[in-house]
Amino acid sequence: MADEKPHCKVILSNKIADTLLSEIHSGLAPLPRKPLLVGFLSSTDPAARVYAEWTSKTATANGFAFQLRTVDREELEDALLTANTDDAVDGIIVYYPIFGNRQDQYLQQIVAVDKDVEGLSHQYIFNMYQNVRFLDPAMTKKSILPCTPLAVIKILEYLRIYNTILPYGNRLHGRTVTVINRSEVVGRPLAALLANDGACVYSVDIEDVQQFTRGEGLRKRRHEVVEKPGWTLENCLPISDVVISGVPGDKYKVPLNLLREGAVCINFSSERNFAPEVKEKASIYVPAIGKVTIVVLLRNLLRIVQNKIDAKAEADKSTPSEAAQTAA
Known part of the structure; x- marks a missing residue:
């Protein structure tokens, strides 16, 4: 009997985007x-x-x-x-x-x-790297995250790479991820977000490899970064459950021979960083994320609008009592 070839599930971004759109439509309904x-x-x-x-x-x-x-x-x-x-x-x-x-x-x-729907303002970037997830002490208003890194997070949640049994903020505990690209726009923020959620992340750039984690044992609130001298993809890929690549060059391809069997592979570059043969080794392959990124952008906009409405409602509540105190 001939050996059966492994089956790779190819997930298109529009399918993931549709699940987020239903959430957005519910949020839009009550707006004036x-x-x-x-x-x-x-x-x-x-x-x-x-x-x-x-x-x-x-x-x-x-x-x-x-x-x-x-x-x-x-x-x-x-x-x-x-x-x-x-x-x-x-x-x-x-x-x-x-x-x-x-x-x-x-x-x-x-x-x-x-x-700022893109989450690029200093306050949002500071919150992201410091793992501060809310804008207010009552923790009712979530901070805004950069669209493309957040899109990758939403994809990983959809794929159930996040373990929902674990506490919020630690749901990637035990996962090892390689992110190929350390740009300030996507790669480094993404590595930080994944590490802040509990993953061990290897951030691979042209010149070096860095490891992003929240430490071992008693886990720290925010990630820390250490250099990995001498490390290359040969060290990272064989031990990674998830490989995320965003190299902008059209000639770059992730070395398939180094991939772990059954790895989850996600491409966020405008170019295809994975050769078609990736489907012979990966368990899940997401070839593009653009549609999810745009939906996340709209989700950020909706959150900003809701934050303003909530802030106005709080201000309106406090105004009568302040007026009463002044009168007294």
């Missing part, structure tokens, strides 16, 4: 108006325009209002400051790269925190 997301396009990168078009299509199809504003990059700063103070604008997204240097980082910081 459609939340308005404004996108600013100042980039000449074709991928940025494609992303803008995807955002527009997904937003309008799912109960949100969307405006794309094409602005000369030298005028973008003023345009963002104007949108910050416009009460009609609920969320802002900027399609990067624009200048391709530190000026882009500056632009990220001038977007109002309460309109």
Whole structure:
């Protein structure tokens, strides 16, 4: 009898996105108006325009209002400051790269925190790396996370890589993950988020490998990072339950011979980092995550709107008592 070939389950991102959209639709139902997301396009990168078009299509199809504003990059700063103070604008997204240097980082910081659907403001980035998950002491308002790393988290939750029997915040305990890419936009934040949830994460860049964990035994609140001198993919891949790759080059491919049998493989690059033969070794393969990323963006916008509504309700409750005290 011929040997049976292993079966790999290929999961497309639209299937995962649909599960998140049902949650979003429930949140939109009680709102008095459609939340308005404004996108600013100042980039000449074709991928940025494609992303803008995807955002527009997904937003309008799912109960949100969307405006794309094409602005000369030298005028973008003023345009963002104007949108910050416009009460009609609920969320802002900027399609990067624009200048391709530190000026882009500056632009990220001038977007109002309460309109930053991408989670790139200093407060959100600080909270993410420090594993601070809420914006208020009562822990009722969740912090906003960067869209692409959060999309990968949602995919792992959908695939049940997260163990829901374990306490919230420790549901990746015992999992070993390799993330190939350490960009400040996706790779490093993703490694931090996974480690903060309890995983042992090997972050692989061109020059080196770093290990992100919350320590052994009594686990720390936030992750710590240690260098792994001399380590390469040859050390990381054979021991990893999950391999996540986002190398932008079209020639790069994850070495399949190093993959652990039955590994879960996720590609977040615009290029295919895994050869088609990955299906002969992986148990689950997610070839792209773009649709999930856009839905997570809308989810962030909805959370921002709900936070504002809750804050106004709290302010309205406190106003009568303050007035009474003044009168007394």
